[in-house]
Amino acid sequence: MNARVAILTFPGSNSEDETLRACTDAGIAAEIVHWTAGVDEVRAFDGYVLPGGFAYEDRVRAGAVAAHDRLMEAVREGAERGKLVLGICNGAQILLEAGLAPGLPAAGASPARPQAVFTRNAQRAFLCRFVHVLLTAPPERCAFTARLPAGTVIPMWASHGEGRLAAVPEVLERIDSGEHAVFCYADAAGNAIAAPNGSALDAAALTNVKGNVLAIMPHAERSAWAYQSCTPAERARYRGDTAAMLAPAGGNVLFQAFAHALAAI
Amino acid sequence: MNTASTATGHIAAAIVLTIPDNQARTAYSTLRRLGLAIGGLRRADVIVLEDPAELGAFEAAVRQNEALFNENTHDLWAGPLEAPSPGELWIIDDRPERFVIGKLGHAVRFAGWRLEDAAGNPAAGEHLDEAARLLLCNPAVQRRILHVHDLPRGEYSAR
Numbered sequence: 001m002n003a004r005v006a007i008l009t010f011p012g013s014n015s016e017d018e019t020l021r022a023c024t025d026a027g028i029a030a031e032i033v034h035w036t037a038g039v040d041e042v043r044a045f046d047g048y049v050l051p052g053g054f055a056y057e058d059r060v061r062a063g064a065v066a067a068h069d070r071l072m073e074a075v076r077e078g079a080e081r082g083k084l085v086l087g088i089c090n091g092a093q094i095l096l097e098a099g100l101a102p103g104l105p106a107a108g109a110s111p112a113r114p115q116a117v118f119t120r121n122a123q124r125a126f127l128c129r130f131v132h133v134l135l136t137a138p139p140e141r142c143a144f145t146a147r148l149p150a151g152t153v154i155p156m157w158a159s160h161g162e163g164r165l166a167a168v169p170e171v172l173e174r175i176d177s178g179e180h181a182v183f184c185y186a187d188a189a190g191n192a193i194a195a196p197n198g199s200a201l202d203a204a205a206l207t208n209v210k211g212n213v214l215a216i217m218p219h220a221e222r223s224a225w226a227y228q229s230c231t232p233a234e235r236a237r238y239r240g241d242t243a244a245m246l247a248p249a250g251g252n253v254l255f256q257a258f259a260h261a262l263a264a265i
Numbered sequence: 266m267n268t269a270s271t272a273t274g275h276i277a278a279a280i281v282l283t284i285p286d287n288q289a290r291t292a293y294s295t296l297r298r299l300g301l302a303i304g305g306l307r308r309a310d311v312i313v314l315e316d317p318a319e320l321g322a323f324e325a326a327v328r329q330n331e332a333l334f335n336e337n338t339h340d341l342w343a344g345p346l347e348a349p350s351p352g353e354l355w356i357i358d359d360r361p362e363r364f365v366i367g368k369l370g371h372a373v374r375f376a377g378w379r380l381e382d383a384a385g386n387p388a389a390g391e392h393l394d395e396a397a398r399l400l401l402c403n404p405a406v407q408r409r410i411l412h413v414h415d416l417p418r419g420e421y422s423a424r
Contacts, residue, residue: 059288061403065295068400097403113398117405124362166359167405 003046003262005030005084008075010066014053015221019088022221023049025248026255028262035071042074047084047262050075050091052159052219062118062162063093072098079103084143084261085213089160092215093118096206101215102180103208104171116167116175116206118160118217122198126161129196130230131218133204134186137179142211143261145182148253153190154183155229155250156218158197158204163217165199165206172200180206183216220251275413276320277346278327279309279377284338292378292400299399303388305381311355313346313416315363316370320344326367348412352387354378355410356402361417373416376401 005028009016016032023030030049033042042048055066066072072094079085079100087095095101097114104115121127135152139145145152167175175181181203185195195202197217205216222228226238227245238244248256282289286308293306312333314323324343328334334341349355357375366372378401380388388396397409410416 056291057287059291060295060400061407064400064403065291068295068299070298114403114405117403119406120358120360171405 002029003265004044005047005049005262006033006042006045007031007049007051008033008035008042008071009051010035010053010055010069012054012057013051013090015088015219016051018219018221018224019049019051022224022252022255023258025224026252026259028255028259035069037071039070039074042071043077045078045083046265047258048075048078048086050085050087050094051221052089052091055090055094058090058162061097063090063095063097066094067097067099067114076100079208079213082210082212082265084258084265086144086258087213087215088221089163089217089219092205092217093162095213095215100213101206101208102171102175102178103213104174104178105209115171116165118163118199118215119166120162121160121164126159127163127197128157128159130223131156131158131196131204132186132188132190133183133216133218134190134192135182136184136192137182137207141179142182142207142214143264144207144214144254144257146264147257147260151190152253153186153188154220154253155188155223156220157222157228158218159222160197160217163197163199164195165201165203167200175203175206176201178209180208182207182214220254223250224252224255225249274317275313275346276318276323276344277311277313278324278341278343279311280327280334281307281309281340281342282338283340289378295400296396301392301395301399302383303380303392303396304383304385307379309377309379311346311375311377312366312372313375313413314366314369314372318369323366323369326369330366346413349377349410350387352379352381352393354380354393354397354401356397356407357410357416359406359408359417375410375416
């Protein structure tokens with residue numbers, strides 16, 4: 001059976017087309033699902049992607065209103081049953097506001113309560129920069145990284161005003177000790193660097209306890225083909241060569257890993 | 266806003282949209298869908314001056330700040346600030362941005378929500394607690410202000 005993935009859009013979402021193309025190129029049977037879809041229709045999918053953008057204009061807080069959208073009932077149920085859920089940028093903010101990542105066990109607390117948040121960058125400015133993320137957790141910690149070599153470095157575009165991981169100290173300690181921060185910011189050689197947005201633990205992505213939910217701030221779908229690289233040398237190499245420009249690159253490996261993980265469930 | 270006391274010496278301006286407030290409307294409909302029985306919700310940007318100043322000068326400075334106030338779309342109330350009035354929920358970020366108001370000094374901003382019951386009266390305290398818990402306050406980065414003394418003065422840096 002070919003697993004079907006829903007790319008859920010809310011009013012204000014963007015990047016869903018690039019996300020769809022990145023999924024499709026990796027062999028994932030994905031389709032864009034509008035927020036007017038029925039919850040049962042969404043429940044029928046085998047995995048979910050929440051793309052970037054500004055769902056509900058980021059009213060109240062980034063991702064806060066979308067986290068309570070009725071379609072998130074299906075995502076929450078699916079996550080609890082082990083379905084794969086990927087949130088990119090605003091999608092990552094939604095997953096944290098929904099409490100799906102890091103999803104730490106909390107006695108007596110509602111599972112829907114946020115425990116951490118991707119909030120305003122430390123520099124209080126929008127960050128638009130080509131970055132690299134380093135797989136710092138053991139690959140098997142998260143379903144999305146299980147097929148990646150340890151220490152994998154993936155180039156991506158960071159494009160956010162609110163990408164700084166923040167939580168109270170006890171939660172940050174549990175995020176750290178539980179290896180929830182599967183990707184951290186690094187240089188191109190894979191050396192860990194200080195997060196360009198001041199993110200706690202220099203984290204670029206969080207997973208949940210079971211490892212089937214991944215909330216990642218930089219955009220893998222915007223570095224999935226060679227032409228999207230910002231390296232002048234690479235641009236020069238590909239200039240005029242359409243096939244080389246459209247070759248899989250960078251963030252494509254994350255979607256390939258997603259496809260492998262879907263095939264394994 | 267509670268103007269009963271000036272004991273703290275804090276003065277503030279509450280800025281409210283006079284055109285439809287999409288953020289308040291969305292928060293209202295979300296809270297209703299989550300089961301909170303409220304009849305209305307309004308939102309104000311509350312600007313609190315950290316330094317002593319004359320109220321009239323402060324109000325004039327806020328009115329002249331185009332990043333904060335537009336007379337075509339906003340109403341403004343200015344006065345001494347003490348604690349939330351009944352039905353009010355004050356939520357501030359843990360690291361609020363400090364900014365300069367004219368030549369009067371630094372100020373911080375927080376969200377002032379006013380919840381009403383179906384009859385238009387201030388919402389009950391338990392409804393405020395529930396609204397904060399469900400949507401309006403993320404405890405990872407925000408906190409509820411119960412008195413102006415709770416403002417995180419000096420705990421953050423201006424960048």
